[in-house]
Amino acid sequence: MDILKYVNNVIAFFTNPIWKYMLYGIIFMLIIIWLSFVYWTYRDARLRNAPAPFWAIIVFIFNYIGLILYLILRPPEFIDDVVERDLEIRKTEQLLDGNSVKCPACGKETKEDFLICPYCRKKLKNSCVGCSKPLNLDWKICPYCKSSR
Numbered sequence: 001m002d003i004l005k006y007v008n009n010v011i012a013f014f015t016n017p018i019w020k021y022m023l024y025g026i027i028f029m030l031i032i033i034w035l036s037f038v039y040w041t042y043r044d045a046r047l048r049n050a051p052a053p054f055w056a057i058i059v060f061i062f063n064y065i066g067l068i069l070y071l072i073l074r075p076p077e078f079i080d081d082v083v084e085r086d087l088e089i090r091k092t093e094q095l096l097d098g099n100s101v102k103c104p105a106c107g108k109e110t111k112e113d114f115l116i117c118p119y120c121r122k123k124l125k126n127s128c129v130g131c132s133k134p135l136n137l138d139w140k141i142c143p144y145c146k147s148s149r
Helices: 002-014 017-047 052-073 079-097
Strands: 100-102 109-111 125-127 134-136
16 A cells, blocks of 8 residues: 555656746757757858758758768868968968068068068169179179179
8 A cells, every 4th residue: 555655756846837838848859959050060061162051951860870971071171271281382382482582671572682671662672784684682703694793
């Protein structure tokens, strides 16, 4: 008889309306998390140049399995990272080319053979009187034609 009373007390405890509302709250939170996964997948796929609506629908339909599938198959890099890396490579190639120097007055890039800075008009080099090649300001003789200034 005590066992039956104990079972009735347990059943009465779990039939309390608080459990029903707690279950609704848990279901509501799971739906919010599910929809946030769909939104995150759409946004991440768009940033990585993947078909964003396709992946959002996959995650919407298949939920966590769709998200895991997207995380496995998504492109490894963001578009901005690829563009930034390409710009850095191009800049490094230009620096290694050695064909450009910075103007001591304004700091803008100029070519190695410029006689004056095209931006601030500062004199960068002298012109050789014999062969007209650019000479550094402190050189006394032209290394190309052996003429002195």
